[in-house]
Amino acid sequence: MYPPMEVGGEEVVLRPSLCPHHALLYRSRGRSYRELPLRLAELGGQYRSELSGVLGGLTRVRAMQLNDAHIFCTPDQAAAEARAALEMIRQAYAALGIESARYRLSLRGRGSKYVGDPRIWDQAAAMLAGILDDSGLAWEAGEGEAAFYGPKIDVQVADAAEREATLSTVQVDFYQPAQFDLHYTGADGSRHRPVMVHRSIVGSMERAVAHLIERHGGAFPDWLAPEQLVVVPVSDAQDQAATEVARQATGLGLRARVAGPDSGTLNRRIRSSRLVPYQAVIGEREATAGQVAVRLRDGRRLPPLAADAALGGIAAHVAAHRTGLWDAATSGRPGRPA
Numbered sequence: 001m002y003p004p005m006e007v008g009g010e011e012v013v014l015r016p017s018l019c020p021h022h023a024l025l026y027r028s029r030g031r032s033y034r035e036l037p038l039r040l041a042e043l044g045g046q047y048r049s050e051l052s053g054v055l056g057g058l059t060r061v062r063a064m065q066l067n068d069a070h071i072f073c074t075p076d077q078a079a080a081e082a083r084a085a086l087e088m089i090r091q092a093y094a095a096l097g098i099e100s101a102r103y104r105l106s107l108r109g110r111g112s113k114y115v116g117d118p119r120i121w122d123q124a125a126a127m128l129a130g131i132l133d134d135s136g137l138a139w140e141a142g143e144g145e146a147a148f149y150g151p152k153i154d155v156q157v158a159d160a161a162e163r164e165a166t167l168s169t170v171q172v173d174f175y176q177p178a179q180f181d182l183h184y185t186g187a188d189g190s191r192h193r194p195v196m197v198h199r200s201i202v203g204s205m206e207r208a209v210a211h212l213i214e215r216h217g218g219a220f221p222d223w224l225a226p227e228q229l230v231v232v233p234v235s236d237a238q239d240q241a242a243t244e245v246a247r248q249a250t251g252l253g254l255r256a257r258v259a260g261p262d263s264g265t266l267n268r269r270i271r272s273s274r275l276v277p278y279q280a281v282i283g284e285r286e287a288t289a290g291q292v293a294v295r296l297r298d299g300r301r302l303p304p305l306a307a308d309a310a311l312g313g314i315a316a317h318v319a320a321h322r323t324g325l326w327d328a329a330t331s332g333r334p335g336r337p338a
């Protein structure tokens, strides 16, 4: 998309997608059917020459980090790989608190931008439709929304204004393996053409972050929150106890800090940390007893608890990658949906 750059006698280009690179990695040596499915995943940079008029915030940018993978497999393995990718998307959305607006089977439309044999298009579309049917998800077909080389499943999300964007995609591609002349040696000793499954679980980091900020209003699931715990001593006298609790929390892998009296009144400190999932308030009584009074971001206040128990409960909830917040009443029952 961008003009080549001349660097040290070589021509360098910015890649507009990761697919060709992964195809070349695959082709860098001979492959046997025993290596398949071969899954190459990358959080990689790609570049689109969008005109300035269509750029928008983090959702439409020229340089993005794509959460992308290409699975090279036999034709018989393709449906299972695509199904597994859909399941992985479901798990990621559950952990991130993202709701899909709809699943779209993006098909070829009219026009000359689509390449390849129409029978192969039909074969790939039928496979993807079968996977969507089996998954029990509601889906609809979108004519003219396919990539130029094949149909795909697009997972659409909507913003506050109900504008839809594609966040995740799964494609079963019979075309690019031929274009890149990819092979594997089959059990019969002869050469076969692999299938490429393109799998992007949360799309570009930029668009995913934009969507998450909007979806959660900055109040991210606890495992994702930039700060997970703020320790709030009521007065200077609890500074040492607060520092110790924050140190313990950090030791458990939590992102924690102390908001002491030097950063304002108690109310002000609590208010300015309102997007942090957990606030551990320590007054004189708590400091003496080795306890914390935990306030949850949603306004709930827990009775004073031993600091160890509270931090352990929060750390376990964070490690489970769930939405919702830990509270003392639900801890010890990890199977319960938050």
Ligand SMILES: [Zn+2]
Pocket: 017, 018, 019, 070, 198, 199
């Ligand atoms: Zn791709």
